Amino acid sequence: MPEYKAPLRDMQFVMHELLESEKLYQTLPGYEDATADLMNAIVDEGAKFAENVLSPLNQSGDEEGCTWSPEGVKTPEGFAAAYQQYVEGGWPALPADPTYGGQGMPSFLGSIMSEMIGTANWSWGMYPGLSHGAVNTLEAHGDEEQKRKYLTKLIEGSWTGTMCLTESHCGSDLGLLRTKAEPQADGSYAITGNKIFISAGEHDMAENIVHIVLARLPDAPEGTKGISLFIVPKFNVNDDGSLGERNAVDCASIEHKMGIKASATCVMTFDGAKGYLIGPPNKGLACMFTFMNTARIGTAIQGLAHGELSYQGALAYARDRLAMRSLSGPKNPDGPADPIIVHADVRRMLLTQKALAEGSRAFIYFLAQQGDIVHAGDEERAKAADDLLAFLTPIAKAFITETGFESANLGLQVFGGHGFIREWGMEQIVRDARISTLYEGTTGIQALDLLGRKVLGSGGQLLMSFTGLMDEFCAAHTDAADAPYIDALKQYKDEWLEMSMKIGEAAMQNPDEAGAAAVDYLMYSGYVTLAYFWARMAVLARQKIAAAEGDTSFYEAKLMTARFYFDRLLPRTQAHKQVLLSGADNLMQMPEELFAI
Numbered sequence: 001m002p003e004y005k006a007p008l009r010d011m012q013f014v015m016h017e018l019l020e021s022e023k024l025y026q027t028l029p030g031y032e033d034a035t036a037d038l039m040n041a042i043v044d045e046g047a048k049f050a051e052n053v054l055s056p057l058n059q060s061g062d063e064e065g066c067t068w069s070p071e072g073v074k075t076p077e078g079f080a081a082a083y084q085q086y087v088e089g090g091w092p093a094l095p096a097d098p099t100y101g102g103q104g105m106p107s108f109l110g111s112i113m114s115e116m117i118g119t120a121n122w123s124w125g126m127y128p129g130l131s132h133g134a135v136n137t138l139e140a141h142g143d144e145e146q147k148r149k150y151l152t153k154l155i156e157g158s159w160t161g162t163m164c165l166t167e168s169h170c171g172s173d174l175g176l177l178r179t180k181a182e183p184q185a186d187g188s189y190a191i192t193g194n195k196i197f198i199s200a201g202e203h204d205m206a207e208n209i210v211h212i213v214l215a216r217l218p219d220a221p222e223g224t225k226g227i228s229l230f231i232v233p234k235f236n237v238n239d240d241g242s243l244g245e246r247n248a249v250d251c252a253s254i255e256h257k258m259g260i261k262a263s264a265t266c267v268m269t270f271d272g273a274k275g276y277l278i279g280p281p282n283k284g285l286a287c288m289f290t291f292m293n294t295a296r297i298g299t300a301i302q303g304l305a306h307g308e309l310s311y312q313g314a315l316a317y318a319r320d321r322l323a324m325r326s327l328s329g330p331k332n333p334d335g336p337a338d339p340i341i342v343h344a345d346v347r348r349m350l351l352t353q354k355a356l357a358e359g360s361r362a363f364i365y366f367l368a369q370q371g372d373i374v375h376a377g378d379e380e381r382a383k384a385a386d387d388l389l390a391f392l393t394p395i396a397k398a399f400i401t402e403t404g405f406e407s408a409n410l411g412l413q414v415f416g417g418h419g420f421i422r423e424w425g426m427e428q429i430v431r432d433a434r435i436s437t438l439y440e441g442t443t444g445i446q447a448l449d450l451l452g453r454k455v456l457g458s459g460g461q462l463l464m465s466f467t468g469l470m471d472e473f474c475a476a477h478t479d480a481a482d483a484p485y486i487d488a489l490k491q492y493k494d495e496w497l498e499m500s501m502k503i504g505e506a507a508m509q510n511p512d513e514a515g516a517a518a519v520d521y522l523m524y525s526g527y528v529t530l531a532y533f534w535a536r537m538a539v540l541a542r543q544k545i546a547a548a549e550g551d552t553s554f555y556e557a558k559l560m561t562a563r564f565y566f567d568r569l570l571p572r573t574q575a576h577k578q579v580l581l582s583g584a585d586n587l588m589q590m591p592e593e594l595f596a597i
Contacts, residue, residue: 001055001058001059001313001424001425001428002309002310002312002313002316002425002426002429003051003055003312004050004051004055004058004119004120004309004312005051005312006043006046006047006050006051006116006119007308008043008044008047009551009554010358010361011043011112011115011361012040012043013537013554013558014361014362014365015036015039015043015112015365016036017540017544018362018533018536018537018540019362019365019366019369021034021036021039021106021108021369022034022035022036022039024369024372024373025106025108025372028106028372028373028376028377029376030104030376031104031105031106031372031376033104033105034105034106034108034109039109042094042105042109042113043109043112043113043116045089046091046112046113046116046117047116049085049086049089049091049116049117050116050117050119050120050121051120053082053085054082054117054120054121054124054125055120055121056078057076057078057079057082057121057124057262058120058121058122058123058124058425058428059425059428060076060077060078061075061076061078061079061121061123061124061261061262062123062259062261062262062428062432064076064077064262065261065262066203066254066261066262066263066264068251068253068254072202072203072204072251073202073203073204073251073254073264073266074204075127075203075204075205075262075264076262079124079127079205079262080204080205082124083124083127083128083157083205083206086128086157087156087157087158090103091113091128091157092128092131092154092155092156092157093155093156093157094109094110094113095107095109095110095132096135096139096151096155097139097151097155100147100151100152100155101151101152101155101156102155106368106369106372107368107371107372107375108365108368108369108371108372110132110368111297111301111364111365111367111368112365112368114129114132114298114301115301115304115305115308115361115364117129118301118302118305119304119305119306119308119309120309121262122260122263122302122305122306122432123260123261123262123263123432124262124263126199126200126260126263127160127200127203127205127206127263128157128160129298130160130161130162130163130199130200130295131154131157131159131160131161132294132298133161133163133212133292133294133295133298134154134160134161134162134163134210134212135151135154135155135161136294137163137212137229137278137287137288138150138151138154138231138278139151140287141229141278141279141287142231142278146231146276146278148241149237149241150210150231150233150237152241153208153241154210157206158206158207158208159206159207159208159209159210160200160203160205160206160208160209160210161209161210161211161212162198162199162200162201162209162210162211162212163198163211163212163288163292163295164195164198164201164211164212164213164214164232164268165177165195165214165288165292166195166196166197167179167193167194167195167196168194168196172441172442172445174214174224174227174285175222175223175224175227177193177214177215177216177227178193178216179191179192179193179194179195179213179214179215179216179270180192180193180215180216180218181215181216181217181218181228181230181275181277182218182272183217183218184274187276188274188275188276189215189217189230189274189275189276189277190272190273190274190275191213191215191230191232191249191270191272191273191274191275192270192271192272192273193215193269193270194252194267194268194269194270195213195267195268195270196267196268197255197265197439198211198265198266198267198268199263199264199265199266200263200264200266201251201264201265201266201267201268202234202250202251202254202264202266202268203264207235207243208233208234208235208237208243209233209234210231210232210233210234211231211232211233211234211249211268212229212230212231212232212278212288213229213230213231213232213270213275214227214228214229214230214284214285214288215227215228215230215275215284216228217281217282220281220282221282224285225282226282227282227284227285227288228277228279228281228282228283228284229277229278229279229283229284229285229287229288230275230276230277230278230284231275231276231278232247232249232270232273232274232275232276233247233274234246234247234249235247236274247273247274248270248271248272248273248274249268249269249270249271249273250268250269250271251264251266251267251268251269252266252267252268252269253266253267254266254267255267257435258431258434258435259428259430259431259432259433259434259435260431260432260435292440292441293389293393295440296393296394296396296397296440296441296446297364297367297368297371297393297396297397298440299397299401299436299439299440300360300363300364300367300396300397300400300401301364302401302404302433302436303360303400303401303402303403303404303405303433303436304357304360304361304364304400304404305404306404306405306407306408306429306432306433306436307353307356307357307360307403307404307406307407307408307433308357308361309411309429310353310407310408310410310411310412310426310429310430310433311350311353311354311357311407311411313411313415313424313425313426313429314349314350314353314410314411314414314415314426315341315350317340317414317415317418317424318339318340318341318346318350318414319339319341320339321339321340322335322336322337322338322339322340323337323338323340324337324338324340324343325337325338326338326342326343327343327344340414346414348568349410349411349413349414350410350414351561351564351568352406352407352410352564352568352569353407353410353411354561355534355561355562355564355565355569356403356404356406356407356530356569357407358537358558358561359530359533359534359537359565360400360403360404360530362533362534362536362537363392363396363400363529363530363533364396364400366533367388367389367392367393367396370385370386370388370389370392371385371389373385374386374389384465387461387462387465388465388466388469390454390462391450391454391455391462391463391465391466392466392529394441394446394447394449394450394454394522395446395450395522395525395526395529397440397441397446398437398443398446398447398450398522398526399522399523399525399526399527399529399530400526401433401436401437401443402437402443402523402526403526404433404436405430405433405434405436405437408429408430408432408433409430411426411429412426412427412429412430443519443522444518444519446522447518447519447521447522448514448515448518450518450521450522450525451503451514451517451518451521451522452514452518455500455504456500456503456504456507456514460497460500460501460504463496463497463500464497466529467493467496467497469532470489470490470493470532471493473489473532473535473536474486474489474490474493477539479539479542481542482535482538482539482542484563484566485531485534485535485538485539485562485566486535486539488531488535488566488570489531489532489535492528492531492570492573493528495573495577496524496525496528499521499524499577499580499581500521502581503517503521503580503581506583510584512584512587512588513583513584515584516580516583516584516587516588517580517581517584520576520577520579520580521576521580523572523573523576524573524576524577524580527569527570527572527573527576528570528573530565530569531565531566531570534561534562534565534566535562537558537562538558538559538562538563540558541555541556541558541559541562542555542559545559
């Protein structure tokens with residue numbers, strides 16, 4: 001298993017040079033303490049925890065997995081102790097509301113911490129990771145009594161949270177869910193039903209688990225308009241905040257999975273469990289989107305995490321492994337062969353991993369900043385940031401997980417046959433990465449959301465809110481040295497807008513046109529979005545070199561990676577364009593019976 005090292009120099013580059021975080025947070029009320037020095041100190045300490053505590057448990061946790069019994073779920077050796085260190089370090093409270101014991105730091109820092117934790121040990125990170133969404137949901141939609149009872153314990157980390165959405169018969173179509181909520185005389189509800197795929201639904205790492213559950217009231221309308229949201233604790237909570245009797249919620253089993261085996265994925269049964277309504281009746285799905293959007297950006301971080309870890313493993317191996325001679329002459333003349341990093345195809349794989357990881361990092365950190373602007377900015381800035389988040393979240397979730405899985409596979413490929421052998425740890429990264437394109441809405445679901453709701457549903461306004469940023473950037477950078485990036489970005493931006501209009505016109509005649517185009521449209525959008533961030537990084541790196549500021553080799557590597565991205569990865573858009581404009585007939589004309597084997 002690769003030994004994770006946090007890429008602190010690149011993280012600092014994105015935080016401070018590209019996104020000018022200190023400057024931003026001085027303009028957001030409540031975040032003024034987020035200076036560059038404080039942010040660096042927090043990230044440095046987080047890196048130590050990820051590298052020294054979590055990374056050594058990654059492979060052993062995969063090999064041991066979780067163990068179910070009627071008494072509960074046992075996590076792998078070392079997981080619970082690591083969680084106690086996490087709590088003692090105050091990490092769960094980092095971005096939370098100080099009113100309930102949080103530290104009040106920007107969620108931007110929470111996302112950076114999530115990246116380091118997830119790259120070091122994704123399975124472990126899922127236990128506290130779901131708690132952040134529960135906290136955000138309660139902060140946004142809970143009443144004062146619910147916040148008093150649940151938020152403080154969730155924020156300090158002595159309790160963890162889950163989200164209980166799907167059921168065996170409905171998958172992503174939550175309008176079909178059957179879990180019932182019957183009103184009780186004391187104002188609570190009796191929750192009855194079964195939920196599947198519940199990450200961290202049961203474990204031995206915290207004293208209580210707070211489930212955020214979707215269910216239907218007796219008089220609820222059919223479909224998604226009849227879903228309400230409830231708090232259902234594992235142990236009931238007394239008025240003074242102490243734990244009461246065990247609630248009627250149990251883990252019936254845990255799934256036997258392809259990857260993330262150290263994360264307990266549970267089948268949960270609610271047998272008249274005591275629950276409490278969050279938000280208005282029948283508005284649960286809207287409330288749950290607070291949780292889901294947090295989780296979707298968190299899943300984008302998983303794509304980055306697995307791509308980064310695979311890159312670190314592949315790079316170390318490529319420098320060490322000797323095989324064949326360079327086509328342009330020996331590079332290691334005193335050895336029996338050259339290190340494989342000299343070979344063009346190995347470099348193709350490594351640079352693909354590097355370009356995708358560093359571009360994704362910039363993209364995700366930018367999104368995290370937008371979330372903080374929504375939370376603390378004035379009305380105009382918050383609205384603009386919210387529009388950007390609405391548009392970019394499905395791109396981030398789907399594109400970064402798809403390319404993260406590609407990167408995980410490339411890392412295994414660099415190892416050759418050794419990559420297929422368990423002891424090296426590269427095959428675990430591939431297995432762990434595979435789920436990321438599935439949960440929190442598959443790539444197809446995200447693509448339909450992007451094209452149907454965000455682009456066509458807004459009449460193109462959300463798309464233009466982002467392309468407007470691209471226009472501003474291009475107009476502000478007219479130096480001839482930047483032309484390769486600026487000119488290409490202008491070209492792709494115009495093509496993106498034109499293509500979106502064509503799809504919209506076709507979909508007005510035949511709705512299947514949108515569904516047929518959606519995934520290729522999303523992937524096209526992802527490559528162009530990363531091109532925007534790579535253009536920004538390239539321009540900044542060139543300026544730093546010209547001014548002789550900082551580590552010239554770091555900025556030169558940025559420029560070379562940007563060139564690779566624009567020359568070798570961005571052109572993938574043209575295949576996606578050709579496919580998505582080919583229409584729906586090549587998918588929809590074949591009668592179902594002709595699919596027969």
